[in-house]
Amino acid sequence: MITPAEITKLAQLSRIKLTDADTQSLVKEFDSILIYIDQLKKVEVSLDIKGRIGAVKNIMRPDTVEDISFADREQLLNEAPQREGDFVAVKKIIAQD
Amino acid sequence: MNINLKNLTISKAQQALRNGEFTSVQLTQAYIDQIALVNKDVNAYLEVYNDALETAIHADELIKAGTAGPLTGIPLAIKDNILIKGKIASAASKILETYHATYNATVISKLSREGMVFLGRTNMDEFAMGGSTENSAFGVTKNPHDTSRVAGGSSGGSAAAVAMNGALCALGSDTGGSIRQPASFCGVVGLKPTYGAVSRYGVIAMGSSFDQIGPFAKTVGDCEILFNAIRGVDVHDSTTITETTYSSKRIGTKKPVIGIPRDFLKADGIDPAMREAFEKSLEVFKQKGYEIKDISLPNIFYSLMVYYILMPAEVSSNLARFDGVKYGLHIDGADGIADYFETRGAGFGREVIRRVLLGTYILSSGYYDAYYNRANAVRRMITDDFIKAFTSVDIIATPTTPSVAFTIGEKTADPVAMYLEDIFTVTANLTGMPALSIPCGTTSINGKDLPLGLQLSGRHGDEKTLFEAGKDFQGE
Numbered sequence: 001m002i003t004p005a006e007i008t009k010l011a012q013l014s015r016i017k018l019t020d021a022d023t024q025s026l027v028k029e030f031d032s033i034l035i036y037i038d039q040l041k042k043v044e045v046s047l048d049i050k051g052r053i054g055a056v057k058n059i060m061r062p063d064t065v066e067d068i069s070f071a072d073r074e075q076l077l078n079e080a081p082q083r084e085g086d087f088v089a090v091k092k093i094i095a096q097d
Numbered sequence: 098m099n100i101n102l103k104n105l106t107i108s109k110a111q112q113a114l115r116n117g118e119f120t121s122v123q124l125t126q127a128y129i130d131q132i133a134l135v136n137k138d139v140n141a142y143l144e145v146y147n148d149a150l151e152t153a154i155h156a157d158e159l160i161k162a163g164t165a166g167p168l169t170g171i172p173l174a175i176k177d178n179i180l181i182k183g184k185i186a187s188a189a190s191k192i193l194e195t196y197h198a199t200y201n202a203t204v205i206s207k208l209s210r211e212g213m214v215f216l217g218r219t220n221m222d223e224f225a226m227g228g229s230t231e232n233s234a235f236g237v238t239k240n241p242h243d244t245s246r247v248a249g250g251s252s253g254g255s256a257a258a259v260a261m262n263g264a265l266c267a268l269g270s271d272t273g274g275s276i277r278q279p280a281s282f283c284g285v286v287g288l289k290p291t292y293g294a295v296s297r298y299g300v301i302a303m304g305s306s307f308d309q310i311g312p313f314a315k316t317v318g319d320c321e322i323l324f325n326a327i328r329g330v331d332v333h334d335s336t337t338i339t340e341t342t343y344s345s346k347r348i349g350t351k352k353p354v355i356g357i358p359r360d361f362l363k364a365d366g367i368d369p370a371m372r373e374a375f376e377k378s379l380e381v382f383k384q385k386g387y388e389i390k391d392i393s394l395p396n397i398f399y400s401l402m403v404y405y406i407l408m409p410a411e412v413s414s415n416l417a418r419f420d421g422v423k424y425g426l427h428i429d430g431a432d433g434i435a436d437y438f439e440t441r442g443a444g445f446g447r448e449v450i451r452r453v454l455l456g457t458y459i460l461s462s463g464y465y466d467a468y469y470n471r472a473n474a475v476r477r478m479i480t481d482d483f484i485k486a487f488t489s490v491d492i493i494a495t496p497t498t499p500s501v502a503f504t505i506g507e508k509t510a511d512p513v514a515m516y517l518e519d520i521f522t523v524t525a526n527l528t529g530m531p532a533l534s535i536p537c538g539t540t541s542i543n544g545k546d547l548p549l550g551l552q553l554s555g556r557h558g559d560e561k562t563l564f565e566a567g568k569d570f571q572g573e
Contacts, residue, residue: 002458010454014413015420015434017442022450029451029512030458033405036513040402041467045474059335075183075199081427090422091433 002030100127102262107171107319110265114160114170121160121170125153125214128172132216132263140238141248141257143177144185145217156212168326169212174264176255177218178225178301179310181205188301189233190223192419192426192444202299203334204268204310204327211326216264219254223446224416225275225303227251228518231509232448239505240282243545246502249279252313256283259313266323267313272304273404274497274522276311277534281497281550284536286320286567287313289522291558292529293338295324296331304411307404307526317535317567324560343558348491352569353562355382355553356392356490366517368500370540374549375496378537378570382494385569392490394482397524399475404523405516406459406472412449413456419444451512480528487556492566495521497534497550501542525554533563535570 007026011018018026068076082089100119113119119127129145136142149172156170175181178188180198182205187193201209208215222232230238230253238253240246241261248257252269256279259267269276271289280287288311295310302308312323330337348354357379362372379389421427421440428439445453459468486493499520508515525532537551551570555563567573 006458007454010457014453014457015417015437015441016445016450016453017438018450022447026451026454030455032511032513033455033516036516037402037405037468040399040406040471040475043396043399043471043475043478045471045478061332072199075197079197079199079424081421081425088422091436093433095432 001034002027098123098127100124102127102131105265106316107168107265107314107322110171111167111169115165121153121156121172121214122150124170125149125172125216128216128264131261135241135261135263138239138244139241139248139257139261139263140236141219141254141261141263142174142217143187143189143220143235143254146184146215149214149216152214156214159212166211167322168208170214171265172214172216173208173323174216174219174255174258174267175205176252176267176269177221178270179204179268180299180301181215184218186218186301188224189221189230189235190444190446190449191234192440193301194234194426196425198299200299203296203331205299207327207329219252219258219267221254222251223449224301224412225251225270225272226412226448226452228274228278228515229503229505229508230254231505232446234446237505240502242284242547243502243542246504246547247282249282249502251275251279253279255313256280256285256287259283259285259315265314266319268310268327269313270300270303270308270310271526272307273408273526274519276313277497277522277532277550277552278518280313280534281536281552282502282548284539284548285313285315286317286536287311287534288320288324288560288563289525289532290324290328290560291338291343291531292526293336293342294328294531294558294560296329296334296337298331298333302415304408305415306411307408309526316573317533317564317571318573320533321560321564338558340558343556345556345559345562347562348489349388352385352387353491353566354388354390354489355379355492355494355566356390356486357494358394358397359391361394361397362495364520366499367496371496371498371500371549374538374540375551378551379494381570382566387566390490392486392493394479394486396475396478396482400479400524400527401516401520403472403475403479403527404519406468407476409452409456410459410469411456412452413454413460416445416449416453448512476527479524483524483528483530491555491559491562493554495552495554497521497552501540501547501549521552530557531555531560531563533560533567535567
């Protein structure tokens with residue numbers, strides 16, 4: 001049902017590097033899962049679920065700046081795999097040519 | 098100091114702490130000693146906190162000062178996906194192996210204020226995806242009743258910690274049965290609260306419309322005490338509910354009325370020992386004056402399919418945040434985007450990758466209507482079935498699981514066989530209703546007595562009735 005190329009495409013979209021062996025076994029596993037969940041296509045759905053999301057409503061709050069302590073800020077920055085001073089370091093996005 | 102941990106409950110321990118029979122430090126030390134003795138065989142704990150005794154000293158001061166609450170000085174275990182500021186919370190994943198939480202989950206703040214002692218973090222299936230803890234990046238948790246079997250999952254470590262007398266109680270999370278199934282396998286009590294009853298702030302998200310934090314304990318009464326301590330509205334989680342969000346009118350005048358979805362229980366794959374224990378449990382309720390009637394839940398057969406569509410969709414969105422930039426694992430690639438591929442490819446385990454990809458497939462433009470929208474509609478139909486059923490009964494009873502704990506490796510080859518473990522538990526997550534698993538006997542296999550679990554589910558916001566019936570059943 002699903003092809004290795006489709007699995008590769010899904011992995012691309014999900015930003016996950018797969019090995020060829022991973023792709024092969026995922027094809028097999030996907031098939032058995034899809035056969036299972038495809039049974040849902042048999043059920044007759046006549047229900048309009050719009051506006052029926054449950055007992056809880058959206059709650060809005062003002063978007064305000066919250067102060068955090070220096071220690072908390074340090075802790076957050078220290079969790080970053082790559083830190084430069086007070087910044088989280090990432091690779092250049094625009095390549096130089 | 099010799100404390101009998103086996104028969105200890107929260108209320109007994111609290112009594113003993115107040116009477117000065119033992120201190121919280123002695124109690125905490127007794128658990129640390131027990132963990133040192135049995136954890137190498139069970140692997141329930143990934144880490145025992147080195148400041149547990151310090152917290153216990155503080156708890157003893159509160160007890161001495163007479164300002165202690167019902168949970169002060171009580172040691173508990175925390176699932177590895179609930180954040181405690183400054184401590185590692187890895188969700189049993191390599192991608193978060195060295196991640197230190199930068200804030201406290203709301204449940205942790207609440208229990209900390211109560212003066213509880215956090216013993217350590219417990220093993221789980223990676224990101225709570227699985228029913229056996231076999232998906233943990235740090236080894237399987239074994240069942241304390243038979244170490245050739247799984248403890249269940251995903252909160253297997255929390256269930257096993259309580260069952261091996263390595264904690265008096267524990268917190269877990271339940272997305273499709275992850276508290277109730279391991280509770281059943283390990284012979285302890287576990288509750289999945291009403292969706293919104295407990296704040297999810299600070300729990301590492303899996304399926305946000307399903308996830309709930311809940312308690313494990315040895316008795317229903319203990320479970321209730323812990324639940325009451327963690328429940329409540331939280332500004333950090335807009336889905337939290339008040340005690341009056343749902344109104345629940347009792348049907349039974351004296352005792353709650355119990356409904357049995359007979360058609361659903363005819364399904365193949367339910368162990369004869371489980372069936373027998375279930376019918377015996379119903380007899381116990383009858384003898385105690387409970388009315389039992391058959392009910393019909395026409396769309397319940399689709400529950401698991403709905404779950405295995407909606408949950409991966411939510412998983413694929415929630416796990417997009419792990420990018421190797423802000424925190425956690427980082428593996429260098431050729432450029433910025435390759436960093437993502439390398440980090441996520443190496444950091445996520447097999448089941449997590451499978452679900453992220455499945456969710457991405459389900460949410461693709463061509464399939465969105467056929468899967469996601471359709472599953473949401475059926476989810477609502479199933480919820481309507483339950484709401485209707487609860488106009489004639491107060492509790493719906495089923496087995497918690499189709500059978501006893503399976504052996505390690507038995508279901509790893511076939512994902513669908515593993516998913517079928519959730520058949521009875523997943524409905525409570527789809528409907529948002531509360532469900533309690535209580536031990537209802539054992540069956541002997543190869544000379545080992547293996548626990549069986551009974552599941553009682555109730556209307557939205559009506560944990561009270563479940564506790565009442567559960568305590569009645571256990572003779573508490």
